[in-house]
Structure formats: structure tokens, C-alpha cells
Amino acid sequence: MKIAGVELGGTKCVCVLSQDGVTIVEAQRIDTLDPETTMAGIEQALDQWRGFDAIGIASFGPVGIDPKAATYGHITATTKPGWANTDVAGRLQRRYGVPTGFHTDVIGAALAEGQWGAAKGLADHAYVTIGTGVGIGLISDNRPVVGLTHQELGHIRPTRMAGDDWPGICSFHSDCVEGLASGPAIKARAGVAANEIAEHSPIWPQVAHPIAQLCHTLVLTGVPRRIVFGGGVGLGVPWLLPMVRRMLDESLGSYGDRSLLGDLDAYITCAALGAEAGPMGAILLGEQALGR
Numbered sequence: 001m002k003i004a005g006v007e008l009g010g011t012k013c014v015c016v017l018s019q020d021g022v023t024i025v026e027a028q029r030i031d032t033l034d035p036e037t038t039m040a041g042i043e044q045a046l047d048q049w050r051g052f053d054a055i056g057i058a059s060f061g062p063v064g065i066d067p068k069a070a071t072y073g074h075i076t077a078t079t080k081p082g083w084a085n086t087d088v089a090g091r092l093q094r095r096y097g098v099p100t101g102f103h104t105d106v107i108g109a110a111l112a113e114g115q116w117g118a119a120k121g122l123a124d125h126a127y128v129t130i131g132t133g134v135g136i137g138l139i140s141d142n143r144p145v146v147g148l149t150h151q152e153l154g155h156i157r158p159t160r161m162a163g164d165d166w167p168g169i170c171s172f173h174s175d176c177v178e179g180l181a182s183g184p185a186i187k188a189r190a191g192v193a194a195n196e197i198a199e200h201s202p203i204w205p206q207v208a209h210p211i212a213q214l215c216h217t218l219v220l221t222g223v224p225r226r227i228v229f230g231g232g233v234g235l236g237v238p239w240l241l242p243m244v245r246r247m248l249d250e251s252l253g254s255y256g257d258r259s260l261l262g263d264l265d266a267y268i269t270c271a272a273l274g275a276e277a278g279p280m281g282a283i284l285l286g287e288q289a290l291g292r
Contacts, residue, residue: 001290002052004096005282006042008059008088009105010080010132013038015045016279017052021287024279032060035086043095056101056286057089058108058278060133065103065150073102079133079171101285105129107144108281109230109271110137115284117272118228126224127271130211130240131231134178140223154178158213164206180210183233194232199239205247208240212247215268219252219261230271241268 003021007014010032017026026049030041046055062078064071073089089102110119110127119125119139127137134154138145145151155176169188170179179185186194190203197203218224229241245264252258261267271277 002049003283003286003290004046004049004052004055005279005286006046006055006057006059006092007105007108007278007282008032008038008042008057009278010060013042014279015042016283017049018283021283024276024283027279032080034082039086039088039091042092046092046096050096052096052098054099054101054286054289055092055096056108056282056284056289057092058103058105058282058285059088061104061135061150062152063088063102063104063150065146073100099286099289101287101289103144103285104135104137104150105278105281106135106137107139107150108137108285109273109277110139110228110281111144111284112273112277112281113228113230113271114139114142116280117277118269119226120272122225124223125226125228126218127228127230127277128211128214128218128234129231130181130229130234131183134182134211134214136214136218138218138221138223145223153214153217154182156214156217158210161206161209164209166206177210177214181207181233183231186233194237204237204240204243208243208247211240212244212251215244215248216251219248226266227268228271229268230274230277235270235274241270244268 003018005016013030013032015028016024028045062076064074075083075086089100093100113119123142124140129135136151136153138151168175168179169185170176
């Protein structure tokens with residue numbers, strides 16, 4: 001059973017092919033540029049592998065995930081210029097004529113981390129990516145948590161750290177978590193990329209604080225038994241998560257049954273699959289489209 005996967009991210013797109021649903025035998029990276037150039041690049045990659053049985057697409061968002069809606073498979077009100085209202089899944093399904101699974105890139109990564117990675121063996125967990133944007137995939141009973149739409153918790157408005165009045169960069173909300181803690185936000189605040197900022201810079205507590213507020217919100221949903229972090233910033237800054245854990249502990253205080261969380265070093269952890277989580281999640285979405 002051959003399945004093609006597409007992880008469509010805000011910076012890059014990774015197209016993969018699996019023959020067993022577990023291992024990737026072919027992979028091709030494409031820069032995420034304008035929609036037509038990027039979609040043509042995806043098609044060029046997939047054309048090489050024709051004969052696959054399904055496609056799974058894990059895309060940056062917001063996206064339409066209701067199969068009954070006209071916007072299903074579309075990128076909708078995104079902050080990425082030019083991509084609003086782009087039909088991704090429909091275009092590929094029409095071209096290849098195979099079952100096509102579609103969800104957010106963070107749900108794809110969350111599913112993969114639950115199947116093989118840092119949340120393996122847990123039916124309920126959250127995946128948080130801190131990179132070009134801030135995205136959250138919430139999994140309960142081994143399935144994505146959905147209702148009206150998917151989670152957009154990267155755009156919650158956190159309580160601001162005392163003394164931090166930097167306005168943020170989100171074009172919709174200014175100082176939401178994404179506007180304060182994404183890679184572009186860190187660069188806008190510091191003038192340099194995250195990997196160029198020293199460990200003891202005063203910027204890091206200002207970045208960790210809104211992320212801890214996001215974790216506070218996730219804990220209070222009562223769903224995740226673990227919070228797994230990925231993305232270039234989430235995985236690339238080793239002192240960030242220890243700060244987040246300390247700030248979460250202070251933020252929660254003595255409320256609720258804290259024993260449920262256990263050791264925060266284990267409760268908030270790094271993704272185990274790294275850059276493979278998104279592409280492998282796309283493969284899982286393709287399997288789901290086949291009803292497997």
C-alpha cells in the first residue's frame with residue numbers, strides 16, 4: 001500500500017512516499033513560495049511516484065477541515081501573504097484521483113508523535129510547534145480534537161509578563177502567543193534570529209512567558225497527559241523549555257490536582273521525531289483517508 005504525504009509548512013514543503021505506512025522511501029523538499037509555484041512543485045514531486053493509493057496532507061493554517069463545507073481542504077484566513085483561500089486538497093485529489101486526507105500540520109505531527117514518538121502509549125496529548133508560527137494539535141483518544149474547527153491556541157492573548165510592553169507582530173492580534181514567541185517575533189524583538197541570541201539574554205524570559213501561558217491554558221482543558229514541543233525554536237533553544245516549566249509551575253500555583261501532571265520535566269518534553277514528525281503525520285492522514 002503506497003501512500004504519498006505532503007507536509008505543507010509556512011517556510012518549506014516536504015513531499016514523501018511510504019510503501020508500508022511506517023518508513024519513508026522517497027522524499028523531496030520544496031520551498032514554500034507563492035501558491036501556484038509551490039503547488040506546481042508539489043505536483044512535480046508526486047508525479048514521479050504515481051501509482052500511490054492515497055495522499056495525506058498536513059498543512060499550515062488556518063484550514064478548512066469540515067468535509068461538508070465548501071472550504072474543505074483550503075487554506076483560509078492565513079497570515080501568509082497570497083495563500084488565503086487556496087484550495088490544496090481539492091487540487092491534488094482531482095489530479096491524482098485517490099482518497100485524500102487533510103488536516104493541519106500540527107495535527108499531523110501530533111498524530112506521528114503519538115504513534116511513534118514522545119507521546120507513544122498516551123491516548124491524549126498536545127503537540128506545540130514554535131517556529132515560523134505557533135501551532136497546537138490536540139489529541140484525545142488517539143484522534144484530533146475538533147468541533148467547529150481545529151485549535152488556534154497560538155492566537156490566544158496571554159497575560160503579559162510584568163514590564164514587557166513590546167507590542168508583538170501578529171497582523172491579527174499583535175500580542176498573541178504567536179505574535180510574541182514565534183521565530184519571526186523573536187527576530188523582530190531582538191534584531192537577530194533565535195539561534196543568535198545568548199542563553200542569558202533578557203529576551204528569553206519574555207519569550208518563555210507567553211509559551212507558559214499557552215501551556216497553562218492547555219493544562220486547564222483537562223485533555224493532554226503530555227505536552228510535546230517541536231519546531232525550530234521549540235527544539236533549537238535548549239534552555240527555553242526549562243524556563244517554560246518553571247513559569248508554568250508558578251502560573252498554576254496550587255490550583256487543582258497537581259499530581260495529575262507528575263514531573264513537569266516529563267510532562268513538557270521535546271518531540272522525539274524531530275523534522276520527521278510532520279511528514280510521517282501526513283502519511284498517517286493518508287492512511288486514515290483509506291479507512292485504515
